[in-house]
Amino acid sequence: MIYLSIDWNPNIELFKIGSFAIRYYSLMFVIAFVLGLQLMKRIYIEDKVSLEKLDTLFIYTVVATIIGARIGHFLFYDTKFLIEHPLEVLLPVRFNPFQFTGYQGLASHGAAIAVMIAMYFYSKKVLKKPLLWILDRIGIPVAIGGMFVRIGNLMNSEIIGKPTNSDYGFIFTQLGEDFPRHPTQLYEAFGYLITFIVLWFVYWKTDKKEKSGYIFGLFFVLLWSVRFIVEFFKEAQVNQRATWDLNTGQLLSIPLILMGLYFMFRKVK
Secondary structure, eight states: OGGGEEEEOOOOEEEEETTEEEEHHHHHHHHHHHHHHHHHHHHHHHTTOOTHHHHHHHHHHHHHHHHHHHHHHHHHHOHHHHHHOHHHHHSSEETTTTEEOOSOOOOHHHHHHHHHHHHHHHIIIIIOSOHHHHHHHHHHHHHHHHHHHHHHHHHTTOSOBOBOSSSOEEEEGGGTOOSOBOOHHHHHHHHHHHHHHHHHHHHHHSSGGGSTTHHHHHHHHHHHHHHHHHGGGBOOSSSSOOSTTOOHHHHHHHHHHHHHHHHHHSOOO
16 A cells, blocks of 8 residues: 555755745745734734734744744753854854854744743733733634644654654655655644634634633643644654653643643632
8 A cells, every 4th residue: 555655855945046045944934924913913803902013913923933942942952052052043044154044943842932921021011911811812823823834844854753664654755765754744733723723713602711811721731732642753853862751842741731721720710
């Protein structure tokens, strides 16, 4: 049943000018942010919040996502490089020799922490509402944005899955392989799509948004549970996996899942 496998060898670049290239991965990031902006616009209209505050939210979110994900990747997975080359971590270039690299190496856990910090300042300085108000809503576009990011990972043939040891899977020929692997990028993308659908339904069709922190907690439980489960099918992103047969991504997801459960089931006056 060899037809169950797919030879995966896409062109990762949309176009290239000299050493500067626009990749599908970058396009997926742009789609994620633009779609997120449109979703938040609809939410702000529903909640009668001035749309003038959307531009600032967009800037806060983009900057926090990129910087947090970038620092988080090296902090959690390559601390030595972070210490030795801090400037190259923050800039999309590599020195000696000079090369435009883009932001290759992003960690969703780092992005989550940075976005929460950014939302704290946004809620205090711009929105003038409680932090949990914006956290209950920002998770909805973040979930669908995560789907596009994982599609970008698939186009780059990165964050690959373990061998399936069968005829099923994706053969990543760009990596010089001739055997199928689990398409974990698609597993995770599908999980994030389901997360988005559930959050969207809960926000529009139930009264749960009246309970401060509930949708934010549900977002954390669903998103990080997807990440925790899919990690079992992924190749390790670092040379050494953590103890208890869990990798770094799973260990980082556990406290975030517990945090989500707390906000879902805590008593609110």
